[in-house]
Amino acid sequence: MAELSSRPPGVSMDASAVAQIELDLLLEAIFRRHGHDFRSYARASVERRVAAFVASKGYARISDLTADVLHDEARFAELTQTLSITVTEMFRDPYVFAALREAVFPVLRSWPRCRVWHAGCATGEEVYSLAILLHEAGLYDRSTIYATDFNDAALGVARRGIYDAGRMRDYAQSYREAGGAKTLGDYYLANYGSVAMSGALKQNLTFASHNLALDGVFGEMHLIVCRNVLIYFDRELQDRVFSLFADSLVRGGYLCLGSKEDLQFSSAASRFELVDREARIYRRVADR
Numbered sequence: 001m002a003e004l005s006s007r008p009p010g011v012s013m014d015a016s017a018v019a020q021i022e023l024d025l026l027l028e029a030i031f032r033r034h035g036h037d038f039r040s041y042a043r044a045s046v047e048r049r050v051a052a053f054v055a056s057k058g059y060a061r062i063s064d065l066t067a068d069v070l071h072d073e074a075r076f077a078e079l080t081q082t083l084s085i086t087v088t089e090m091f092r093d094p095y096v097f098a099a100l101r102e103a104v105f106p107v108l109r110s111w112p113r114c115r116v117w118h119a120g121c122a123t124g125e126e127v128y129s130l131a132i133l134l135h136e137a138g139l140y141d142r143s144t145i146y147a148t149d150f151n152d153a154a155l156g157v158a159r160r161g162i163y164d165a166g167r168m169r170d171y172a173q174s175y176r177e178a179g180g181a182k183t184l185g186d187y188y189l190a191n192y193g194s195v196a197m198s199g200a201l202k203q204n205l206t207f208a209s210h211n212l213a214l215d216g217v218f219g220e221m222h223l224i225v226c227r228n229v230l231i232y233f234d235r236e237l238q239d240r241v242f243s244l245f246a247d248s249l250v251r252g253g254y255l256c257l258g259s260k261e262d263l264q265f266s267s268a269a270s271r272f273e274l275v276d277r278e279a280r281i282y283r284r285v286a287d288r
């Protein structure tokens with residue numbers, strides 16, 4: 001006769017442990033069905049966002065959402081928007097842009113070409129910000145700027161370069177703090193509550209889909225800007241991305257991270273040297 005202790009494991013699990021299994025299965029379903037890999041994202045943040053999505057859509061449990069993610073493209077697209085946090089602004093942390101101007105631009109000037117990669121560019125504000133400073137430093141014409149994200153809706157906004165006029169006053173202040181030489185208004189046309197970034201700034205910009213969790217090297221870059229993206233990744237995925245960046249940079253090329261991001265303890269740390277701790281700017285050194 002079967003002992004009580006021979007019951008299959010899991011029968012007495014509490015609801016939160018079951019929800020963890022459901023979350024694992026949801027992330028696995030997303031990966032296998034759609035190729036987006038959220039399995040290596042910081043767990044607490046994914047958990048919070050999925051729970052809010054489940055509640056807002058009226059699902060009783062995560063498993064019900066999993067069924068829709070497998071069979072309903074529109075629902076999957078909505079969930080992706082929730083899991084991809086696209087908050088951004090122009091000249092965010094102006095001291096970082098000032099540091100790029102002061103420490104990195106002089107070296108960029110010494111190279112005949114300048115290839116820049118903004119990884120996780122969201123809706124593009126950061127990209128136009130750097131393009132403006134490159135223009136003012138006389139470096140824009142020799143620059144090719146690739147701006148990538150895995151969120152196609154955000155990339156669409158970035159390509160159009162049309163933003164809410166209401167935010168421009170704050171952005172103008174940050175532009176001045178970043179050391180902007182002109183007036184921010186010189187770089188856009190205002191029209192009924194929105195502004196359109198100048199076509200001249202778009203000439204050397206290419207926006208493209210690229211998934212840092214899955215896709216490969218984006219080669220021969222002189223500067224990679226990837227800010228406020230890696231905070232959402234777990235350690236293993238961060239290591240993958242740091243190696244990807246090291247492989248994508250020319251020797252002496254620069255990497256700029258977000259204020260809460262650090263490659264000090266990553267497996268790729270020895271491939272970089274620190275240039276500016278506060279601005280999180282690193283330089284690619286030769287492999288030993």
Ligand SMILES: C[S@@+](CC[C@H](N)C(=O)[O-])C[C@H]1O[C@@H](n2cnc3c(N)ncnc32)[C@H](O)[C@@H]1O
Nearest residue numbers: 084086088120122149150151211212213227228
């Ligand atoms: C908070 S925004 C940062 C925007 C900008 N870099 C900044 O600092 O203002 C994070 C961006 O990373 C993107 N992202 C998240 N996971 C990604 C991945 N695996 N591959 C590419 N982009 C990703 C999101 O879609 C989002 O647009």
